Amino acid sequence: MHVFATLGSFLSHFSDVLVPLFGGSATAAAIVLLTLGVRLALHPLARSAARGERARTALAPEVQKLRKRHKNDPERLMRATSELYAKAGVSPWGGILPLLAQLPVFFVMYHLFSTGSSGEGHALLGAPLTGRWADVLGHGGVAGPHGLVYLGLFALVGAVATWTYTRARKAAAAAALPAPDASDPTAAVMAKVTKVAPLLAFGTLVTVAVVPLAAALYVVTSTTWSAVERAFLQPLRTPEGAEGAIPAK
Template sequence: MHVFARLGALLAHFADALAPLFGASATAAAIVLLTLGVRLALHPLSRSAMRGGQARAALAPQAQKLRQRHKNDPERLMRATGELYAEAGVSPLSGILPLLVQLPVFFLMYRLFSREPGGEGHALLGAPLGGRWADALHHGGLLGPHGLVYIGLFALVAAVATWTCVHARKTTAAASLSTRGDARGDARGDARDDAADPAAAMAAKAAKVAPLLSFGTLVTVAVVPLAAALYVVTSTTWSALERAYLQRTCTRDGGALPAE
């Protein structure tokens, strides 16, 4: 509770400093800039997570062999896989660290403004930061002043999610082409085993579905307070741009990088 109070005070001071420029939307501007600051501070973690994804992709053939060798012994498979990652200095959980660090800031936005449904003095183009999409629909309807704010957010999220989905599929297709030649060099018996491996099949299906999860942000924006929605939209947009940048730089510096 003490941490949330301090973060809330910091946000309030930041909004006061921005008030001469943004007026009644100063708190909304503070949320966006605070989000960008948090994501910029987490950029080293994101880069490390991207490198970890690249390393895990390189270890995928060895992990697949371990699954085949120990498919009847889950405990031994888990131990062998852990040893494989440990020897390579790779953490299977590295990809979720940036997300975990962001959670306190998201909860701050949710807690601060979920108790302020009126949102006096805290708004984005007139829409209260403590309100939700359902509240906007009751104040002017879908195309009312408040509703148009949400339409703008939904449009941005949909555009980012579509771009992320298309980009991820292109990256996955490129990665598949680059590894297909190596797969042809395997023995036919091993190829049949790989095709029959349920874990591999599940992973392939998950890779196809994962990009579509970006559209789930639309639901989040609709149900949380506008302040939290602003954080989510800003962070999601940053993630898409950051991932594209890291894929380009990491691929140039050290090989192909998979879409996760």
Template sequence: MSVFAFLGTLLSHLADVIDPLFGTSATAAAIVLFTLGVRLALHPLARSAARGEGARAALAPELEKLRRKHKNHPERLHKAASEMYAKAGSSPMAGCLPSMVQLPVFYVMYHLFATGSGGDGLLDHTLLGAPLGSRWADALGHGGAFGPQGLVYLGLFALIAAVATWTYTRSRKAAATMPVPGADQVPGMASLTKILPLLTFGTLVTAAIVPLAAGLYLAATTAWTAAERAYLTPLRTAKPTAKARV
């Protein structure tokens, strides 16, 4: 049995369990609950990544001093930076590996909901009358933007836009209070720093072109990510365990 078939079977069983509560929208509710359950299982990795980000952020001022001190001696800079990270019990890649481990899981989940490859007629079900396998363009052809199906998509877009706006606002505030050391010395970095937060709205565009099931997944996982990042903020601002020697 493929991983998609396995996940599809789990979703079907979950939908059967909650059917008395959600009726014809049980599969849609199962997608949201299943997504949140997977994100909860991956939370320890998110905590580990947050600690790694905090360690790098805390050591950034010391690393900037090293860059200025050894700007004409790359080998000395590399050696001094390695010693600094070792002394603090961290590494330049701290936090990256846990994030990378999660990517295959996110891909499998998205592929499952975007293609219905789990079988069991996953995309044949509906949410308030809107087929999970249909797209926004299909809804526009059945009553327009404010028709029964169109309103389902408008509600989904409103939720994703609210999460994206909140994430964008927090990202801009974080960038203002904790600027990246040396960013002004890298050509184009300042502009890139301003543009990156806008990418959070890319989810809104994606939700408009993928099946409704995948849109529900995107809404659930981005909402979880926003809440999780806010919850883990203290770990990203933790002080280093030891001061580096410059």
């Protein structure tokens, strides 16, 4: 496909520029820098999602009133809740837009290096970008040069996941929002996503292990950016009147 050839050509030229700085790891450095560029371009979406989260928190008391008012009429409740969000200019699914926008780039990166042709001869500290975690067993084992590259990635992902999970648990405890009414499907789904989302960070460990190293670099870089970005944007999520709140722009 044309998009694969275009990105492959761009990575090749970009890595050539970086060779004087990174040597044999120039392509790996190009992937990391490309990932940072993608996430920087998506930052406005992340800011919008943070403001949306703040707005949804502010609307929580009104939503609770609607649940009590229409607790015996789920269809009417869904309609009234949708109207409330629409009137406030808030999307209940706005928080997933930054994630969805990244998927095409990850897919292209995975395709390029899973075939082996585009990444042949490129490596990160000796570990081939087309290789996977299972391949290190045949190249010095877990403690070998290739294995140490993956151990470094696992350590970084584990640290980021732990930090993300801890912050999410503290934020949930501080918010102490009432349990969603079972008659409100949207609220119930969002509550489940909120509860499971912090654990997904640990799932990145599995992703890093099974995808080609090039795609793993994209995932690790993007996950680390997400953790830092979420902490940076926390004031935008804080309701007015709470500690650290700032006006939404």
